[in-house]
Amino acid sequence: MASTTLELLQKYSVPGPRYTSYPTAPYFHTGFGAAEWTEALAVPAADRGLSLYAHIPFCDSLCYYCGCNMVATRDYSKTEPYLAALDQEMARTAARVDPTRVVRQLHWGGGTPTYLNPDDIRRLMDMMRRHFTLAPDAEISCEVDPRELTYEHLAALRESGFNRVSFGVQDMDPDVQQAVNRIQSEFLIRQVLDWSRELGFSSINLDLIVGLPKQTVDSFRRTLERVSVWAPDRLAVFAYAHVPWMKKHQKLINEADLPDSATRLGLQQAVNEMLGAAGYVNIGLDHFARPDDELVRAQQNKTLWRNFQGYTTHKDCDILAFGASSISQTADVYMQNEKSLKRYQERVAATGFAVERGLKLTRDDQIRRDAITRVMCDLELDFTAFGAEWDIAFTDYFADALADLRPLAEDGLVETAADRVSVTPSGRLFLRNIGMCFDRYLRDAASDQPRYSRTA
Numbered sequence: 001m002a003s004t005t006l007e008l009l010q011k012y013s014v015p016g017p018r019y020t021s022y023p024t025a026p027y028f029h030t031g032f033g034a035a036e037w038t039e040a041l042a043v044p045a046a047d048r049g050l051s052l053y054a055h056i057p058f059c060d061s062l063c064y065y066c067g068c069n070m071v072a073t074r075d076y077s078k079t080e081p082y083l084a085a086l087d088q089e090m091a092r093t094a095a096r097v098d099p100t101r102v103v104r105q106l107h108w109g110g111g112t113p114t115y116l117n118p119d120d121i122r123r124l125m126d127m128m129r130r131h132f133t134l135a136p137d138a139e140i141s142c143e144v145d146p147r148e149l150t151y152e153h154l155a156a157l158r159e160s161g162f163n164r165v166s167f168g169v170q171d172m173d174p175d176v177q178q179a180v181n182r183i184q185s186e187f188l189i190r191q192v193l194d195w196s197r198e199l200g201f202s203s204i205n206l207d208l209i210v211g212l213p214k215q216t217v218d219s220f221r222r223t224l225e226r227v228s229v230w231a232p233d234r235l236a237v238f239a240y241a242h243v244p245w246m247k248k249h250q251k252l253i254n255e256a257d258l259p260d261s262a263t264r265l266g267l268q269q270a271v272n273e274m275l276g277a278a279g280y281v282n283i284g285l286d287h288f289a290r291p292d293d294e295l296v297r298a299q300q301n302k303t304l305w306r307n308f309q310g311y312t313t314h315k316d317c318d319i320l321a322f323g324a325s326s327i328s329q330t331a332d333v334y335m336q337n338e339k340s341l342k343r344y345q346e347r348v349a350a351t352g353f354a355v356e357r358g359l360k361l362t363r364d365d366q367i368r369r370d371a372i373t374r375v376m377c378d379l380e381l382d383f384t385a386f387g388a389e390w391d392i393a394f395t396d397y398f399a400d401a402l403a404d405l406r407p408l409a410e411d412g413l414v415e416t417a418a419d420r421v422s423v424t425p426s427g428r429l430f431l432r433n434i435g436m437c438f439d440r441y442l443r444d445a446a447s448d449q450p451r452y453s454r455t456a
């Protein structure tokens with residue numbers, strides 16, 4: 001039995017999924033194509049809202065830690081055919097979806113959405129409004145890179161109806177910024193925050209990353225101090241996933257500069273302590289929000305959900321995602337687009353779609369996805385309520401998962417009772433490991449297991 005938190009971290013640091021989907025993306029397959037996707041789009045779902053996602057893959061330069069599907073280019077002319085492809089893909093998709101369904105959430109991610117100039121920001125949003133009906137109170141958010149951003153970019157977003165922005169801050173230490181090739185001064189961040197507040201964005205999120213090269217607990221505490229003063233509404237603190245076998249440019253990071261497990265633990269503890277002291281509530285794996293935030297309320301009401309965009313209050317929406325590599329999701333289907341920009345554009349030009357792979361969930365997939373999501377969102381699973389919802393005898397159905405949870409209970413990460421399993425305060429660092437106990441694919445995989453980043 002491991003006793004200290006560091007021993008636990010070393011014991012449980014194994015490759016594992018982040019569960020933004022279940023089954024996870026490596027199990028999507030090419031047998032699922034455009035025919036299956038158009039069939040899924042036509043399934044009546046009048047009671048489900050829509051969540052739109054547009055992927056803008058362009059960036060001015062490459063951050064060495066980047067895990068996104070992106071293209072670093074200074075050639076702005078590449079955006080023109082891409083926007084045309086997005087327009088065509090949205091038109092073909094919208095033609096197959098019940099037109100009475102309303103968009104409750106809309107998000108642009110990347111890459112860098114604000115790589116688009118202000119006119120193209122307006123143009124893309126006009127396109128989306130032309131193809132879909134947005135609810136007047138829709139949550140409309142955009143990921144923003146503070147570097148190269150002008151006031152006019154933010155004004156164009158606001159004018160187009162965006163009410164939320166999310167800035168990539170990552171780490172304010174100059175040595176860390178140098179080591180990951182992302183230099184952004186304190187003045188710059190302060191300025192974009194001031195602009196956003198002046199323009200009336202109702203929610204401002206900052207992203208930070210722990211586990212970057214050259215990070216020390218002391219240096220990151222200084223970043224956290226500054227962030228607390230800036231007082232964003234939400235923070236997402238991601239753990240850097242070093243997967244150079246999947247993301248070749250991560251080889252530009254000197255592995256000797258990566259923090260060891262004791263430092264990673266210290267970083268995580270500094271995050272929890274300092275953001276807690278600044279009044280933020282930890283939501284699940286990596287999100288922090290103010291106590292009156294709807295994410296906190298959703299966690300309390302057990303309506304929080306997790307998808308490709310992280311934690312969300314929009315459980316009952318189908319995600320229609322547009323652009324290279326984007327992933328769409330209906331109640332029982334995942335679909336991923338072609339990742340290569342060139343092939344995405346060619347395929348959309350030819351057929352209106354660019355489906356690369358996907359998956360139709362079985363009933364077992366849906367049950368296990370719900371169990372993993374409840375653990376990652378509610379931090380507990382009530383066997384009776386869950387069994388009633390899915391019409392199963394929970395302890396029989398999940399006998400394998402409950403057996404796998406036993407060593408985690410012995411290590412104090414979960415508490416199990418006859419009718420529930422709950423995540424303990426020390427178990428919060430190991431939510432991915434707890435979710436893995438419910439994952440049938442990991443159990444079945446044995447030797448051909450996909451390679452995930454480490455859980456801790």
Ligand code: SF4
Pocket residue numbers: 058059061062063065066067068070110111112145168
């Ligand atoms: S700005 Fe974002 S998407 Fe672009 S390289 Fe940096 S981390 Fe990747």
